[in-house]
Amino acid sequence: MTSRAPANATLPEAVLTAAGVRALDARLEAAGLLRLTMENAGRAVAERVRALRPHARVLILVGRGANGGDALVAARHLHAAGQAVRVLALGLEETGLAGEMLRAWRAMGEVDLLTPQALEAALAQRCDLVLDGLLGTGFRPPLRPELSAITARLNAADLEVFAIDLPSGLQADLPQVPEGALRAARTFTLGGPKPALLFSPARECAGEWEALPLAVPQGWVLEHARARRLTPAHAAALLPQRAADAHKGTAGEVWVIGGSEGMSGAPAMAAHAALRTGSGLLRMIGTGEPRPIDPEVITARLPDWADLEAYRADRRPDALALGMGLGGQAARVAARVLAWARPTVVDADALTPELRGLGHPGVVWTPHPAEAARMLACPTHAVLADPLEAAECIRAAYGGTVVLKGGPTVVAAEDGTWVNPTGNPGMASAGMGDTLAGVIASLAGQGLEAAVAARLGVYLHGLSADLLQPERGYGLQATEVGCGIPRAWRALREWVDWAGQEERKRCKDS
Ligand SMILES: NC(=O)C1=CN([C@@H]2O[C@H](COP(=O)(O)OP(=O)(O)OC[C@H]3O[C@@H](n4cnc5c(N)ncnc54)[C@H](OP(=O)(O)O)[C@@H]3O)[C@@H](O)[C@H]2O)[C@@H](O)CC1
Ligand SMILES: Nc1ncnc2c1ncn2[C@@H]1O[C@H](COP(=O)(O)OP(=O)(O)O)[C@@H](O)[C@H]1O
Numbered sequence: 327m328t329s330r331a332p333a334n335a336t337l338p339e340a341v342l343t344a345a346g347v348r349a350l351d352a353r354l355e356a357a358g359l360l361r362l363t364m365e366n367a368g369r370a371v372a373e374r375v376r377a378l379r380p381h382a383r384v385l386i387l388v389g390r391g392a393n394g395g396d397a398l399v400a401a402r403h404l405h406a407a408g409q410a411v412r413v414l415a416l417g418l419e420e421t422g423l424a425g426e427m428l429r430a431w432r433a434m435g436e437v438d439l440l441t442p443q444a445l446e447a448a449l450a451q452r453c454d455l456v457l458d459g460l461l462g463t464g465f466r467p468p469l470r471p472e473l474s475a476i477t478a479r480l481n482a483a484d485l486e487v488f489a490i491d492l493p494s495g496l497q498a499d500l501p502q503v504p505e506g507a508l509r510a511a512r513t514f515t516l517g518g519p520k521p522a523l524l525f526s527p528a529r530e531c532a533g534e535w536e537a538l539p540l541a542v543p544q545g546w547v548l549e550h551a552r553a554r555r556l557t558p559a560h561a562a563a564l565l566p567q568r569a570a571d572a573h574k575g576t577a578g579e580v581w582v583i584g585g586s587e588g589m590s591g592a593p594a595m596a597a598h599a600a601l602r603t604g605s606g607l608l609r610m611i612g613t614g615e616p617r618p619i620d621p622e623v624i625t626a627r628l629p630d631w632a633d634l635e636a637y638r639a640d641r642r643p644d645a646l647a648l649g650m651g652l653g654g655q656a657a658r659v660a661a662r663v664l665a666w667a668r669p670t671v672v673d674a675d676a677l678t679p680e681l682r683g684l685g686h687p688g689v690v691w692t693p694h695p696a697e698a699a700r701m702l703a704c705p706t707h708a709v710l711a712d713p714l715e716a717a718e719c720i721r722a723a724y725g726g727t728v729v730l731k732g733g734p735t736v737v738a739a740e741d742g743t744w745v746n747p748t749g750n751p752g753m754a755s756a757g758m759g760d761t762l763a764g765v766i767a768s769l770a771g772q773g774l775e776a777a778v779a780a781r782l783g784v785y786l787h788g789l790s791a792d793l794l795q796p797e798r799g800y801g802l803q804a805t806e807v808g809c810g811i812p813r814a815w816r817a818l819r820e821w822v823d824w825a826g827q828e829e830r831k832r833c834k835d836s
């Protein structure tokens with residue numbers, strides 16, 4: 327029998343909350359697959375530990391829930407492979423699925439009750455690595471004292487900790503770090519990352535993380551996902567394709583509307599990035615003198631913003647980006663342009679509450695957290711406390727697609743919420759957002775749906791910065807990220823060609 331499921335590699339990654347894990351668990355249980363899934367998960371963890379630390383003596387800490395069950399499976403596979411393990415468990419009852427795993431482990435090795443004294447004794451013997459299976463997605467703060475004494479001791483010890491699913495004491499769904507949370511050097515997250523592994527400050531507790539597959543169809547996991555995360559294959563499939571007879575009239579005319587006295591650079595960076603993303607024709611329009619970086623850009627200086635309608639009369643932009651450096655007039659100008667019902671990226675000064683409800687399917691709002699707070703009339707810390715929720719709230723109130731910028735950027739669109747995997751802290755410099763607005767407008771002008779242009783735009787923008795990071799570090803300029811877009815594009819395209827070749831080779835071999 328052949329599989330009818332699409333190859334997992336072409337599907338996005340699932341971002342799973344505690345509720346999503348519970349729902350997936352229920353489905354697996356109903357299908358009679360939960361025990362096998364725990365077995366697969368624990369074995370996958372053991373394989374990663376063996377690959378990374380084949381000679382380590384591993385202290386395995388086991389909680390009472392399924393996270394502990396995963397740890398016991400890992401203990402069994404590590405022991406069977408000849409690696410030295412010591413197991414300490416919070417409970418020794420053999421009930422439920424985790425209890426079954428405890429019984430299976432006991433057939434092979436010993437287990438002692440985890441107490442502060444037992445931990446101390448274990449640490450006094452040679453131990454190179456702690457495998458944390460105390461708490462996973464089932465944790466609800468605050469951490470009880472019996473456990474906070476354990477995590478405090480481990481955090482104080484000079485020991486490497488690898489966490490299963492997420493470091494014990496982190497709340498899966500939120501970026502905050504509850505009192506007493508464990509700090510891990512590495513996390514093996516099961517089925518897909520939890521929001522806590524994606525957003526700061528919680529993600530700093532997880533060290534490097536990697537997602538281990540659950541060995542069930544990715545479609546099942548995605549059904550219970552809170553959000554999706556782009557993979558290279560998925561992003562590459564979004565790249566626009568051009569006909570051989572393409573010309574500047576078919577490659578998209580983009581207008582950048584912005585700039586004011588002393589702020590001419592912002593729209594210039596957007597226009598520059600749009601050209602590098604492949605737009606056929608760029609116009610920069612302002613009431614001050616537009617100062618493009620590139621000679622290819624056509625400029626128009628309007629006596630007043632009221633003259634915008636007349637300028638547009640016999641012209642038809644394929645997409646627009648507006649707001650960058652525009653100043654106090656921005657909301658008024660944006661309201662006019664939104665009425666044209668063209669694909670439009672609304673950025674910077676134009677991101678104001680006056681525009682609530684004016685979004686249409688072609689609109690992409692691109693706030694950073696402080697601008698998002700302005701749009702939602704809430705403090706910035708409330709946005710940062712749950713970026714997925716904040717992006718979705720803006721979308722509900724304003725319409726269109728929302729790109730909530732940050733490390734990482736969240737895209738809330740009609741088809742759901744996405745988390746971008748590319749980008750790095752070198753991007754924390756002025757002008758990066760202007761560049762992004764140009765990239766998204768360019769892709770929309772080349773015919774991509776606004777929501778798709780947003781998703782691909784943030785991916786390419788971050789990838790361009792990631793490719794530059796090794797040579798530039800924190801000294802990365804926004805214009806360089808714009809210049810690097812063709813390289814990012816090529817890297818993605820080559821990835822697809824490479825993946826396609828692999829796929830063809832696999833088909834030939836089988
Ligand atoms: N479908 C999937 O993706 C798969 C998921 N899998 C795994 O399932 C895990 C989720 O398992 P789970 O639901 O059993 O919860 P888990 O994290 O083990 O914690 C429960 C324990 O924590 C305790 N506890 C709670 N709060 C506490 C506090 N404040 N302070 C102290 N203790 C506290 C709570 O105690 P209780 O409240 O019951 O007394 C209970 O004993 C998930 O992370 C992944 O590893 C895999 O098996 C493969 C398939
Ligand atoms: N630490 C980071 N990790 C990933 N991306 C980042 C990071 N810091 C900034 N960025 C990206 O850089 C851009 C900054 O945008 P913004 O703050 O609007 O800049 P500006 O207003 O100066 O143009 C966003 O796309 C954001 O996602």
Ligand SMILES: [K+]
Nearest residue numbers: 458461492494
């Ligand atoms: K854990």
